[in-house]
Structures are given as structure tokens and as C-alpha cells.
Amino acid sequence: MSHKVDWAKYVADTEKNLSAKIEEVTISNGENLNHGGASNDEEAPDKFSPAEASLLAKVIRKGLVVNKNDIEIQRKDPKSPLYSVKSFEALNLNPNLLKGVYELGFNAPSKIQETALPTLLADPPQNLIAQSQSGTGKTAAFVLAMLSRVDATKKHPQVLCLSPTYELAIQTGEVAAHMAKFCPEIEMKFAVRGEEVGRGAKLSEHIIIGTPGKVLDWSLKYRVFDLKQISVFVLDEADVMIAQQGHQDQCIKIHKNLAEPCQMMFFSATYDQEVMEFAEHIVKNPITIRLKREEESLDNIEQYYVKCGNQQEKYNAVLNIYGTVGVGQAIIFCHTRRTAAWLSEKMSKEGNAVAVLSGDLTVEQRINVLDRFRQGTEKVLITTNVLSRGIDVEQVTIVVNFDLPIDVHGKADCDTYLHRIGRTGRFGKRGIAINLIDSPESMNICQSIERHFNRKIKYLNAEDSDEIEKIGQ
Numbered sequence: 001m002s003h004k005v006d007w008a009k010y011v012a013d014t015e016k017n018l019s020a021k022i023e024e025v026t027i028s029n030g031e032n033l034n035h036g037g038a039s040n041d042e043e044a045p046d047k048f049s050p051a052e053a054s055l056l057a058k059v060i061r062k063g064l065v066v067n068k069n070d071i072e073i074q075r076k077d078p079k080s081p082l083y084s085v086k087s088f089e090a091l092n093l094n095p096n097l098l099k100g101v102y103e104l105g106f107n108a109p110s111k112i113q114e115t116a117l118p119t120l121l122a123d124p125p126q127n128l129i130a131q132s133q134s135g136t137g138k139t140a141a142f143v144l145a146m147l148s149r150v151d152a153t154k155k156h157p158q159v160l161c162l163s164p165t166y167e168l169a170i171q172t173g174e175v176a177a178h179m180a181k182f183c184p185e186i187e188m189k190f191a192v193r194g195e196e197v198g199r200g201a202k203l204s205e206h207i208i209i210g211t212p213g214k215v216l217d218w219s220l221k222y223r224v225f226d227l228k229q230i231s232v233f234v235l236d237e238a239d240v241m242i243a244q245q246g247h248q249d250q251c252i253k254i255h256k257n258l259a260e261p262c263q264m265m266f267f268s269a270t271y272d273q274e275v276m277e278f279a280e281h282i283v284k285n286p287i288t289i290r291l292k293r294e295e296e297s298l299d300n301i302e303q304y305y306v307k308c309g310n311q312q313e314k315y316n317a318v319l320n321i322y323g324t325v326g327v328g329q330a331i332i333f334c335h336t337r338r339t340a341a342w343l344s345e346k347m348s349k350e351g352n353a354v355a356v357l358s359g360d361l362t363v364e365q366r367i368n369v370l371d372r373f374r375q376g377t378e379k380v381l382i383t384t385n386v387l388s389r390g391i392d393v394e395q396v397t398i399v400v401n402f403d404l405p406i407d408v409h410g411k412a413d414c415d416t417y418l419h420r421i422g423r424t425g426r427f428g429k430r431g432i433a434i435n436l437i438d439s440p441e442s443m444n445i446c447q448s449i450e451r452h453f454n455r456k457i458k459y460l461n462a463e464d465s466d467e468i469e470k471i472g473q
């Protein structure tokens with residue numbers, strides 16, 4: 001399964017070509033980028049096709065051309081999560097892993113990578129509970145630590161990484177496979193729905209990446225690997241894994257069956273106070289990397305709300321937004337599978353190419369939908385909270401909360417909100433989050449979220465396509 005998508009490469013190549021052409025054309029035609037006006041088309045060094053010209057306008061409008069510079073500026077800003085003073089070389093990684101890192105196009109570590117890796121690679125091993133904003137490179141941080149800790153001469157599972165969903169486990173495995181490209185001696189296995197092992201089998205892979213239920217079955221029920229031999233235990237999205245019903249019992253059971261010494265690595269973009277206290281209780285002498293509340297939400301994601309009278313008006317707002325996604329892509333979050341199915345059916349019937357991903361699809365269907373979205377086959381993905389955490393599709397420019405996230409008591413679920421909007425604005429890119437408000441209750445929830453993060457959610461008139469267009473500028 002490919003991790004880097006062709007579509008992203010297409011946009012990147014197009015950007016590169018267009019940037020080159022902008023330079024050429026600007027040199028020969030002054031400010032006239034599009035060869036229009038008084039310039040002589042025949043003398044132009046390299047004429048834009050109409051499709052290129054329109055893509056150029058969109059790319060410029062969305063700020064993608066300047067984005068690379070933006071990232072370099074963010075890297076030098078001590079307040080940015082991308083800020084770092086060290087290079088990857090300075091982190092003492094194995095040279096073959098370093099090659100993998102550069103092959104992925106990473107030039108310098110982000111703040112969390114630079115801070116966490118020295119702790120994770122220290123001897124004797126240190127336990128770590130780490131928090132860093134969405135899209136800031138936590139996965140690479142713990143994957144590099146996992147790969148660094150493998151003793152390939154021992155032919156049994158020794159590193160275990162748990163993810164809350166099937167999609168996230170697969171994504172993490174793909175990142176690990178890319179980083180380990182030059183370490184063929186390291187073997188990995190997915191423990192997720194759809195993967196089977198024979199009864200009585202003994203796994204020889206060094207790294208297991210999976211979801212809690214399957215890992216529990218394989219380790220304690222079928223005994224195809226021994227939790228006592230695990231020396232590195234990673235919990236991605238650690239707060240839901242130890243606090244949310246469904247995952248909690250399984251994760252705690254796995255955790256209890258680990259033997260000393262086992263290095264613990266807990267990562268998430270959010271931990272509420274209670275969950276952090278619990279994490280610190282179950283992890284011995286941890287180093288903790290914690291964000292202040294005001295640092296949790298990202299400056300590069302602009303947040304808006306749109307007032308809608310009813311479901312139909314929400315639908316109209318989505319259509320307006322759909323029309324302005326441009327070169328990017330959008331993810332729309334609904335509260336229930338039913339709403340997601342209703343919305344996707346209605347949009348598809350009216351000729352809009354949308355995909356839907358919710359828990360009622362088979363795992364093959366789910367991964368197929370996500371792959372198609374990553375390749376840009378559909379510009380819009382409609383989903384539920386199942387995709388709210390961790391999923392990394394770098395060209396997502398807009399996240400829409402068709403329904404605001406609420407907890408079981410109907411109160412604002414601020415953590416889920418942060419994870420949902422974090423599907424855009426990945427690694428310093430710009431992103432837009434739009435919340436559709438259709439009742440006084442949803443307005444209250446929106447305001448609670450605003451207060452919680454102390455960050456403005458601005459009003460947007462979705463009747464006005466021009467205004468929606470403007471926010472992408």
C-alpha cells in the first residue's frame with residue numbers, strides 16, 4: 001500500500017513547474033503572469049495552457065506556492081511547533097534510518113521530534129508521556145524510536161504499538177515501512193481486523209502494530225506472541241486509549257501483562273487533566289511533555305461558524321463550500337453514520353463526487369475509500385468520529401463539522417473538536433475549519449469550544465460564495 005500519494009506529487013510537481021514558469025514569465029513580462037494584456041504570446045518563453053493558468057490562480061489563491069516559505073519561517077519561530085535547533089543527524093539515529101527519514105523528504109525535525117527523540121533513545125530507556133499539536137510529527141517521533149529499539153537478531157515481537165482504529169494502525173505501519181526502507185532486517189506485522197494467524201503459530205516479526213482487541217486476542221487468547229517479551233510499548237492517541245470506554249479495558253489489560261523492563265511511550269495531541277494524572281499513575285517515572293491550553297490549537301487553522309436554519313440549509317452550506325475547495329480536499333464530520341449516509345447520498349445524487357467512510361463498512365471498503373481519497377479521486381470525504389484522530393492526508397484544506405462534536409451528556413467534546421480540525425493544517429500548512437450551527441444548542445457548544453481554547457471562531461456567511469472564496473485567500 002503506498003503512503004505518499006500520486007495526487008500530492010502531482011500538485012507538488014505542478015507547483016514546481018508553475019513556480020519555474022512564474023519566474024521565467026515574470027522576468028520576461030514584468031508582472032504579467034498570465035501572458036495576457038500587451039504581451040506578445042508568440043514571444044512568451046513558455047505559454048500557460050488555460051488549465052494551467054486556472055490551476056495557477058487557485059494554487060496562488062490557496063497560498064500553496066508560498067507555503068514552503070511559510071514552513072521555513074515557522075521552523076525559525078521558537079513559538080511554532082515546527083521550531084527546532086537540531087538536525088536529524090544530531091539525534092544519533094542509525095544511518096539507515098536517517099536515510100529513510102531523508103527519503104521521506106524530512107529536512108529537519110519538528111519541536112516534538114527534537115524534544116522526544118533524545119529521551120526515547122536514551123539508555124537506560126526512559127518512559128515518556130508526550131503531547132504535541134495535531135500534524136506536528138508525533139508519528140515519526142515514536143516510529144523512529146520503535147525502529148531504533150529493535151534487536152533484529154531476536155526473532156520475536158519486542159515492540160508493540162497500539163492505535164485506536166484500523167486506518168490509523170495501517171497508516172502508522174506504512175510510515176514505519178517507509179522509514180525502515182533501508183533496514184530490511186526489521187520485520188513488522190499488523191494485528192488488525194482481517195489479519196489472521198494460525199492457531200499454535202509463533203510470530204517472529206519484531207514489531208506489532210495493531211488495535212487493542214486483536215492484540216489481546218493474539219497475545220492472551222491464542223498466545224501467538226508473548227507480552228512479557230515486549231520491551232517497547234507505544235500508545236498512540238493515548239488519552240482515548242486509556243480513558244474511553246471500549247479501548248480502556250483492553251489497553252489496561254495489555255498494559256498489565258507487560259513485564260519489566262518495558263519502555264512506555266504515550267503520545268497524543270490532547271490529554272485532559274484527569275487522563276494525564278491516570279497516565280502518570282500507570283507509567284513509572286515518566287518524562288512528561290505537556291502543552292499549555294492556549295498552545296493546543298494551531299494558528300495555521302482558521303476557524304469559522306456558519307448559521308443555518310435547518311438540515312437543508314446545512315446541506316446548502318456544504319454545497320457552497322464544496323464549490324470552493326479548489327485544489328484541496330475537504331473532510332466533513334457528522335455525528336452519526338445515518339447523517340453521513342444521508343448527506344453522501346444526497347450529494348452524490350446531485351452529481352457531486354463524494355466518498356463516505358463510517359464504521360458500517362468492511363475494513364477492505366474502509367481502506368479502499370481512504371486510498372481513493374488520498375489519491376484525490378474524490379475531493380470530499382464524509383465521515384464520523386472514526387476518522388477524527390490521526391489520519392494524515394496532507395492536501396486536506398477544509399474540515400467541516402456538519403454536526404459539532406458532543407459527548408454522551410450532549411456537552412461540547414473539545415478534544416474531539418481539536419482532533420477533527422487537525423485533519424487540516426498538517427505540518428504548518430494552512431487550513432480552514434467550518435462549523436455548521438443550526439440551533440441555540442449547537443451555538444452554545446460552539447461558544448464552549450471557543451472559550452475552552454480561548455480562540456476566536458469567526459462568523460461566515462455561507463450564502464455568499466464570494467465570502468467563502470475569500471477565506472481561502
Ligand SMILES: Nc1ncnc2c1ncn2[C@@H]1O[C@H](COP(=O)(O)OP(=O)(O)OP(=O)(O)O)[C@@H](O)[C@H]1O
Nearest residue numbers: 106108109134135136137138139140269390392427
Ligand atoms: N520533520 C518533518 N519534516 C517534514 N514533514 C514532516 C516531518 N515530520 C512529520 N512530517 C509530516 O507531517 C505530517 C503530519 O505528521 P504526523 O501524522 O506524524 O502528525 P501527528 O502529530 O501524529 O498528528 P495527529 O495528532 O493528527 O496524529 C505527515 O504528513 C508527515 O509526513
